[in-house]
Amino acid sequence: MPIYEYRCEKCGKEFEKLVLPNSQEPTCPGCDARQVSRIMSVCAFSVGGNFKSTASSPCSSCAPSPAGCASCGVKH
Numbered sequence: 167m168p169i170y171e172y173r174c175e176k177c178g179k180e181f182e183k184l185v186l187p188n189s190q191e192p193t194c195p196g197c198d199a200r201q202v203s204r205i206m207s208v209c210a211f212s213v214g215g216n217f218k219s220t221a222s223s224p225c226s227s228c229a230p231s232p233a234g235c236a237s238c239g240v241k242h
Contacts (some may be wrong), residue, residue, distance in 0.1 A: 175201035 173180045174194035183192040193200050 171205050171207045172202040173205050174199055175203060180205065 169182050169184050171180060171182050172192055172194075174196060176199040177194060177197045179194055179196035181192075181195050183189075185192075191200060192202055194202055
């Protein structure tokens with residue numbers, strides 16, 4: 167069964183939800199709102215005890231920076 171990640175449009179909380187075939191639409195566990203959006207998950211795997219991400223940069227100008235990319239805002 168897939169586990170999806172969501173972000174609440176009302177309070178901004180991000181959460182995960184196991185989705186079964188007959189599941190109802192998820193609600194935010196923080197504020198109980200139904201206005202949630204599914205977000206892209208970042209996958210990772212372990213190689214010799216070190217975790218590696220399979221995510222790619224969302225824009226061509228991304229550079230590793232704790233502050234995030236100036237173009238797309240993704241934090242690395």
